Amino acid sequence: MLNDSYRMTGFKSAIERVVRPGARVLELGGGTGVMSFFASRHASKVWCVERNPEIAGAAKRILSLNPGFEKIEVVEADASEYLPPEPVDVLICEMLHVGMHREKQIEVISSFKKRYIERFKTSLPLFLPEAAFLAAQPVQQSFDFSGYYAPIILFQDPYCEKKETIGLGDPFVYQMVQYNENLPEHFSWDGIVSISASGVLNALRFITKNILAVLVSENSTIDWHNQYMVVPLPAPINVKKDDKIHIIFSYKPGAQLEALVKSIIAIRQ
Ligand SMILES: C[S@@+](CC[C@H](N)C(=O)[O-])C[C@H]1O[C@@H](n2cnc3c(N)ncnc32)[C@H](O)[C@@H]1O
Incomplete structure (x- = not known):
């Protein structure tokens, strides 16, 4: 780190x-x-x-x-x-992991806020990070490892494009987290995604952008991305431009990755 x-x-x-x-x-x-x-x-x-x-x-x-x-x-x-x-x-x-998996950031901050207000009866402190955007993107991912095919979860450096991953549509935001507001107990997505390029849709790439600080006077933010995470779909789907794919997934913040993997459904419309 x-x-x-x-x-x-x-x-x-x-x-x-x-x-x-x-x-x-x-x-x-x-x-x-x-x-x-x-x-x-x-x-x-x-x-x-x-x-x-x-x-x-x-x-x-x-x-x-x-x-x-x-x-x-x-x-x-x-x-x-x-x-x-x-x-x-x-x-x-x-306590951050991509998609807010594994680590208990939301649980710990929710508990802190409740106890802090009860004890001090004053306004909450500034949170750093202030917020996070959780997004997912339909992708074609190579799961070929020197000739060995293994559709497994992969982690990627977010600041360096990988030729093994081809975006087949725009990332969609499935959850926004604002630490000074009520925090979600469950994350889920149930929606239609438009495909922008032909290929084999075989994975979702999860992207977590943390807004570390909001610089109001400069009209900007200081951001940091967790590692990207590529999660294989249950079955690959051949897609072409303008196809519509119904994607569903859900998990609890802090849960292990298996919960997300088991929940993913992708169906051509
Ligand atoms: C991702 S690390 C970040 C550490 C720190 N920001 C740094 O840069 O070194 C998260 C840390 O939180 C600690 N942690 C996890 N759950 C905790 C809890 N409930 N109470 C206190 N510490 C906890 C872990 O042991 C770990 O050291």
Whole structure:
């Protein structure tokens, strides 16, 4: 994660823009501690909450090698239960996987919001990320691995087009997540997709664009994409331009990938 330059520069610039001098910051799921370190450059206090004792220990050790560590308190706790001792200005939470699978970002933030309002009776902090767009795209994917055909889930670098993946239609947004609003307990799509190029539709490519910060004065946002995920369809469909395909899928945020895979249906209209 520390080696992922897009992730690091995106979060660093968003944190620098959002965390004002003297701010109090809470990070849920602190991992390496790097986001708390970025926050500590301007913040007066940062609580960095990490559930895994080994990771929390490593974060403490690494943070102590960097300037500003005295402002950061690494707390070994479950983010679904922890609240800071006082209200905070910014909440950083990056328990993110493409499509919001596997990691409990939504569950943890929903629980935090409820408990925070009950305890502090004040407005919620700024969320970083602020929002996310979840999209899927019909694609033709090569599942040939040196002559071995294996239709399996694949992950891709989002910042580098792959010749093995051919887009057969535009990505469609199936869910928008705004962390300061009510958060969805279920994601689903049931709709018709237009095909824009002929080929073999054999997979859906899942795209998750995180809006790390909204820069109102500049009319822009700081964004970061999770890895793309290509999920094979139950059966390939030969398609041509202007064909309409009925696509259905659903899963719960934080669920394992099997739930999505089992739910996918694709039928020519
Ligand atoms: C994707 S990592 C991100 C870490 C951090 N943003 C970084 O850059 O190093 C998510 C972290 O959240 C932690 N985590 C997951 N669930 C948690 C929970 N319920 N409470 C506290 N930490 C949790 C994991 O152990 C992991 O270190």
